[in-house]
Amino acid sequence: MNPLLERLGTYPLAAFQDLARTMAAEGVPLHDFSVGDPVEPTPPFVRQALIEGLGEVSQYPTAAGLPQLRAAIAAWVERRFGVRVDPDRHVLPTAGSKEAIFHLPLGILDPHGDRRAVLWGDPGYLVYERGQLFAGGTSDPVTLAHETGWRLELGDLASRRLDAACIAWVNYPHNPTGAVVDLDYHRRALDTARDRGLVLASDECYADIHPEEGPRPPSALQAAADDLEGLVVAFSLSKRSGMTGYRCGALVGDPDLIRAQRILRPNIGTASPEFVQHAAIAAWGEDTHAVQRRGVFNAKRAIVLDFFDGAGIAVSGSAATFYLWFAAPGGDDAAYAEALLRHRVIASPGRAFGPAGRGWLRLALVPSVEGCKEAVAIWRDAIASGTLPGHD
Numbered sequence: 112m113n114p115l116l117e118r119l120g121t122y123p124l125a126a127f128q129d130l131a132r133t134m135a136a137e138g139v140p141l142h143d144f145s146v147g148d149p150v151e152p153t154p155p156f157v158r159q160a161l162i163e164g165l166g167e168v169s170q171y172p173t174a175a176g177l178p179q180l181r182a183a184i185a186a187w188v189e190r191r192f193g194v195r196v197d198p199d200r201h202v203l204p205t206a207g208s209k210e211a212i213f214h215l216p217l218g219i220l221d222p223h224g225d226r227r228a229v230l231w232g233d234p235g236y237l238v239y240e241r242g243q244l245f246a247g248g249t250s251d252p253v254t255l256a257h258e259t260g261w262r263l264e265l266g267d268l269a270s271r272r273l274d275a276a277c278i279a280w281v282n283y284p285h286n287p288t289g290a291v292v293d294l295d296y297h298r299r300a301l302d303t304a305r306d307r308g309l310v311l312a313s314d315e316c317y318a319d320i321h322p323e324e325g326p327r328p329p330s331a332l333q334a335a336a337d338d339l340e341g342l343v344v345a346f347s348l349s350k351r352s353g354m355t356g357y358r359c360g361a362l363v364g365d366p367d368l369i370r371a372q373r374i375l376r377p378n379i380g381t382a383s384p385e386f387v388q389h390a391a392i393a394a395w396g397e398d399t400h401a402v403q404r405r406g407v408f409n410a411k412r413a414i415v416l417d418f419f420d421g422a423g424i425a426v427s428g429s430a431a432t433f434y435l436w437f438a439a440p441g442g443d444d445a446a447y448a449e450a451l452l453r454h455r456v457i458a459s460p461g462r463a464f465g466p467a468g469r470g471w472l473r474l475a476l477v478p479s480v481e482g483c484k485e486a487v488a489i490w491r492d493a494i495a496s497g498t499l500p501g502h503d
């Protein structure tokens with residue numbers, strides 16, 4: 112067996128997971144804020160497009176995807192970010208953004224070369240590292256911190272780290288912290304990446320999940336404008352359109368990087384089935400459902416933030432995405448998560464996203480608005496009765 116499977120497969124919080132599973136099996140109703148997989152229904156017009164796309168014969172989808180899908184993605188990029196991209200050269204539909212992130216290094220990394228590392232932010236989405244390792248590369252996590260807004264500043268890294276890397280992943284709005292960056296950040300990151308000859312890969316799967324007021328999160332595509340050299344951006348319909356189960360995303364960027372993926376992907380056979388691509392065309396082509404979904408997440412966000420405020424629980428980041436990132440009362444994220452679990456509320460200990468997540472917890476605003484109200488009431492009572500650690 113590939114030793115990586117043993118090494119990466121063991122989850123650091125097995126005891127915590129076991130306890131959650133035991134409680135669920137005992138029929139204890141749980142308020143589960145752990146996995147970022149929302150329960151709001153997929154918009155009916157998207158489901159309808161899938162049904163209508165289901166022909167009598169179903170053949171292999173191509174790696175390049177349906178031309179209408181590439182056009183729909185390019186049109187969304189232009190509406191959302193004001194950037195024009197060529198659907199045929201700059202756009203690649205993917206089966207969700209996770210597989211695209213995992214497979215990206217296979218089209219970039221030379222496993223026998225000297226630039227084998229991936230730079231990525233800790234805490235962060237672990238797939239950046241995993242894709243690189245399975246492709247024969249190495250991992251160089253960059254510690255992020257509350258004090259610097261959880262920003263990965265490429266330009267602050269030592270030359271030797273930049274010279275050893277072939278890809279730098281940035282992810283704003285950020286999972287797990289919900290931190291955001293401005294357009295200047297993307298300009299700095301792209302300048303540094305180009306200067307140092309590494310690919311800037313920007314995971315923007317939460318681009319459309321943000322509060323309604325204030326500026327919308329910018330894209331690294333805006334920093335690149337009409338020259339996409341050295342840049343690739345990952346997008347997703349999962350969160351924007353409630354389509355986690357459909358598996359639809361996109362890579363947009365440097366035509367050479369897109370071409371490498373198009374050459375690679377027929378070897379793997381990873382592509383959304385064409386009936387799913389028809390649903391994706393409908394979803395990328397419509398924006399009001401995304402506004403409505405944001406409204407629901409923002410309502411949940413307000414309920415929990417109001418409670419945190421009253422309880423004196425300190426929040427960091429949490430400016431966009433449907434995640435709230437808060438400091439563990441008492442300082443120990445694992446102990447606090449376990450104590451919360453005993454009250455039937457599941458939050459993710461920050462260390463699940465890398466060592467720099469210690470001391471913090473992530474809440475994914477996944478339960479319904481009612482579920483959020485119930486969980487907050489339980490939590491408030493637990494603090495009042497002194498059964499949660501770290502609340503004086």
Ligand SMILES: Cc1ncc(COP(=O)(O)O)c(C=O)c1O
Nearest residue numbers: 147207208209236286347349360
């Ligand atoms: C930061 C980040 N990137 C990518 C993904 C993958 O999303 P999907 O494969 O559903 O597009 C997730 C999922 O939670 C995520 O949090």
